[in-house]
Amino acid sequence: MIYSHKSPALLIIGILMLLWGWMNNAGTLDGMQGWLHPGAYKEHKQAIDKHAADTQAAAEKAAAEGQPAPEAKPMKPSKFDGTKAGQAQLAYILGGLFAAVGVLVLVLPKKEGHLDYYAGVVPGMAFIVGIACAVRWILDPMFANWGKAAQPTLGWDFAKIMNLNYVVLGIVLGMIIVNLLRIPAWAANGVRTARLFLKTGVVLLGTLYSAAELAQLGALSVVMIGIFVLGSVWLVLLAGPRMGASNSMTGVLSSGVGVCGVSAAVAASPVVNAKAVDIAFTLGTILLWGVLCMFTFPTIGQLLGMGPVQFGAWAGTGILNSAQVAGAALAFDPQGIETLKVAEIFNITRVLFLPIIVVWLAAWYVKREAGAQKVDLGKVLVAKFPVFVLGFLFMFLLSTLGMFAPPGHYQGKYFSSEQVKEDKLLKEKEIAALQAHLPKLTKPEETKALQDLIANRKLTSREQDHVLKGVSKAAKDDKAVKDAVGAANKAAWHDSKIIRAFRDWIAWLFAIGLTGLGMQITVASIKQAGGKPLIIGSVVGIIKAVGSLIVVLLFVKEFV
Structure with missing residues (x-):
């Protein structure tokens, strides 16, 4: 079978990437980059002005002393410089690779074999990589700026609260492309490799967590979150099959509703072989309920006379998505930090349950897919257990042992008084x-x-x-x-510099993978899925919110 297409598309994508890198290095895009990154650009301009003033002052001092002007010291690269340099470097690497392969695609004759297969896959991969670059470099900061600009009028940052970041934007843009513009024939094979990027991202995700961090969070948060995370996942896994939802839909929905929303759903999606439409419905359900809870929780908390510790525990447990936890805590107590601190402690605790849920879902999915006949679960797990989940657990173990950062770290950040430098x-x-x-x-x-x-x-x-x-x-x-x-x-x-690099690669892998998955969500597939995820998610979300409220009112007092 012939997979490749004699199309100049890959070469054009490579040239465009190289052009983006060159324009960043040349400063041609400084105006646009300054608009996309106003904070970094402002600091950059201030650093330039300060450097110029210091240089002039040194020259005037030397002239007053009758000495020659000292040689001007070079400026240290600013955050704005780093942003441009990072984009340019990646654009040069990807652009050079795509352009070189693009030439080979045009020159080499079509012939069945491994070379032809890769020549047919790379153009589609380049297509979703290019779209992901546009999302991360342009759309993501653009929506972040719009959210901040609208905050004085709306009273809340709509981009942050509604998760309008590269994750959601990549999926939405992919959906627009497949439903309105269609996927080009030369890109079709490569678009289907989106899951490879997601699985690789999940493996690296293990580096961001450490079991030692649980010791810092307190028994109360661990017990409460353990009950409601595991209970919510179990309820969804119980309800899904009974309502006729597919195993993949049920699995990804259980992770999103049970753990921490969008990021948990994304992490679990390759574990249960979730279809693109499964992820889309799960994210829609989570974001809808997250925004609703963000507005209703503070009002209910005030009516019930809850204190900062009680409300923080409730918000950190009962709100489905992590992004809305902080919003609800600040809406309840905009002047103090106690509510936000407690809410984030509970929120972090449930995030750290993700490795447990990933393994649970892998075992559950393998058993469900094995069919109705009796099977030896141990043998099935050995034969079918996702290899990349083992990679995730291995990286989690290395992280817990302190291979990438001190064992007590959380997502690469750690406290150390001893490492504070003299300056x-x-x-x-x-x-x-x-x-x-x-x-x-x-x-x-x-x-x-x-x-x-x-x-x-x-x-x-x-x-x-x-x-x-x-x-x-x-x-x-x-x-x-x-x-x-x-x-x-x-x-x-x-x-940790190592984990900082991992975080960046994880973001890129998820951006590319989710953009490709978005290109597999058609209007027909959405109609076929129906409203089952919304019904299941809503029922479990209500049970979780009401149940955690009752537990908080009964057992959580206003002291830590």
């Missing part, structure tokens, strides 16, 4: 601002935490960091105090 210790001006603020504190734990920070000029424990975040939040009109506490926090928290 990152608080300066005299910052110490003076904190000393002036000290008499304003009334709580003993806040006073002690601030006194220790002044004495050590750095944070010494995670508990101290948590307390001082509340102090900083309360000192909303004292910029000097907020800046000093923020500087100490930034100095004490470190980011």
Whole structure:
């Protein structure tokens, strides 16, 4: 069978990628990049102005002393420079590869074999990679800017709350392409490789979690989240087959509803061989309920007279999607940080249950797909268990053992007072601002935490960091105090370079894979799926929200 097509499309994609890289390096796209990344661009311009002022001051000083002007020091690359350089580097690599293969596709004769198969697959892969680049480099920051711009009018960031990031945008753009424009014949074979990118992303996802982090979260959050995560997954797995939903639809919906929403659904999708339409319906259900809960939870919490700890525990447990947890916590208590802190503790706990759910779903799916006849589950698991899930567990184990970052890390970030460099210790001006603020504190734990920070000029424990975040939040009109506490926090928290690289690759793999999956969601497949996911997700979502509310009111008191 011949897979390849004599089309210049791959060569054109490669040339366009190379052009994007060159234009970034040449500065031609600085105006557009500045609009897409306003914060980084503003810092970049300020750094340029400061560098110019320092250079001029040094020259004037030398002239006054009768000395020749010193040689100007080169500027350190800014975050804005790093963004452009990163895009240019990736564009050059991908563009060069696609252009070279594109030439071979046009030159080599069509002949059955492995070479022809790859020549037929690469153009489609390049097609979804190119779309994913447009989503991550242009659409993602563009919607983020629009969300922030509309926040003063709407009162909330619609892009953040509705998850209008590269995940959702990639799927939506893929759906638009397949339903309105159709997939070109030369790209059809490559588009079907989307699952390969997703599976690779799931393997690397294991590096972001560490079992040791559970020890930092407390027994209350672990027990509550364990009950409601496992219970929600079990309910969906129970209800799905009874309502005639497919095994793949049921599996991916259970992960999304039970664990942490969109990211859990994406991670579980290759485990249960979820179809593109399964993922689309699951994400739609999760986002619909997430936004609804974000608006209703704070109102219910106020009516019931819930305190910060109670509401934080409820929001972190009962809201389906992680993105809306923070929104609900801040809507309930916009002035304080206690509610948000508790909500995020519970939210992080349920995210750390993802490895357990992945293994559970893999075993459940293998058993369901084995058919109605009696089977030896052990043999079936050995024969059919997804290999990439073993890769995920292996990376999770390495992460837990501290191979990529200290064992207590969460997604590569870890606290270390010992690693605070000398030049990152608080300066005299910052110490003076904190000393002036000290008499304003009334709580003993806040006073002690601030006194220790002044004495050590750095944070010494995670508990101290948590307390001082509340102090900083309360000192909303004292910029000097907020800046000093923020500087100490930034100095004490470190980011593993290895896991930072993993995070970037995970984002790219999911962006490419989900864009390709979006191109497999047709209007006909949506009609065929019907409203079963929404019904199942809604029922389980209500049970989860009401059940967690009852447990919180009965057992969670207003103290930690």
